[in-house]
Amino acid sequence: MATTRAAVYDGDARLTVRDVELREPGRGEVLVRIGASGVCGSDRHVLDGDWQMPQPTIMGHEGAGVVEAVGPGVRSLEPGDHVIMTWFYPCGTCSACRQGRTWVCTGSRSEECLLPDGSTPMQLDGAVAYPYLAVGSMSERVVVAEQAAVRVPKELPFDVAALIGCSIATGVGAVVNDAEVKPGRSALVIGAGGVGLSIIMGLKLAGASPIIAADVTDESLELARQFGATHTVRSGADLAEQVRQIVPDGVDVAFEAIGRPETIALMPAALQRGGTAVIVGLPPQDRPVPIDALALAEEGKSLLGSNYGSTVPARDFPMLARLYLDGKLPIDELVTNRCSLDEVNDAFDLMRSGARGRSVIVF
Secondary structure (H helix, E strand, O other): EEEEEEEOOOOOOOEEEEEEEEHHHHHHHHEEEEEEEEEEEHHHHHHHOEEEEEEEEOOOOOOOEEEEEEEEOOOOOOOEEEEEOOOOOOOOOHHHHHHOOOOOOOOOOOHHOOOOOOOEEEEEEEEEEEEEEEHHOOOEEEEHHHEEEOOOOOOOOHHHHHHHHHHHHHHHHHHHHHOOOOOOEEEEEOOHHHHHHHHHHHHHHHHOEEEEEOOOOHHHHHHHHHHOOOOOEEEOOOHHHHHHOOOOOEEEEEEEEEOHHHOOOHHHEEEEEEEEEEEEOOOOOOOOOOOOOOHHHHHOOEEEEOOOOHOOOHHHHHHHHHHHHOOOOOOOHEEEEEHHHHHHHHHHHHHHHOOOOOOEOOO
């Protein structure tokens, strides 16, 4: 066992940075030195008690770094490779994986915070510790499954690469893979945080128009315009009326990127007949969403759940990296706060305050 400094969650919303024991990579596993870890809303859901995870939890799931060692049987990676981690590694053998639909894999144990063999590579004070979603990227080093690490070009900055691993893949994927937005389609995005801005980037890339962003702060709406929104509105109970002042029949597609049942419920009324509402933000557990099912059916509208943007990491991470390097996705502009591991709680406080953009821990 070696030691690594990591942000630990033990039931308190304030993380503690502690020394954690980390074993060497076993069969089918790789050791990665982390270069950057995003501070994502999914981490905050755990800290705020919305989602339950085994404890103690090594937080972070949106990470990128350099492979330092590989275990027996690893063929796709070697030391020195730059990689992005995926928080939902595919098993490769279930029916969904055989069909190429890795985002709905039924054999992955990542949501249990376990590696494929059911183990965890980390210990805290001699007892088992659980890397969040089998990544735990708020740590100087991690051991992950081979299929959880995807090689990307070495010229890709680590802070950009980390965001590709979750928010960018989720947002752009929701547009391209799930909603299959075509040029000229009108769109609404509720929530201009990290995922919402990623959706807006994806809509601009897809040629959507107009792109309407809804949020509650001027700062977020200003940033939404910077990333490609053509119109901005204040999110509230009258959202549908505001949208129809811009697109009288309603939009072709709407995305909710916050995960609040109240805002998810606003989407159908903003759609034109035959339109599609896409749930991208993940709400707290056991929080039902009030939807008028009769109106949805009578008007031929669709309600679509988007899980990880239907991302196939081995295919999509390198593609998103190339789009950034070619100047087509301004991911670096999404990073508005770079901090150290010791400043992790300050980064979550910024998120809770509604600060614009994204925080990234840089190692």
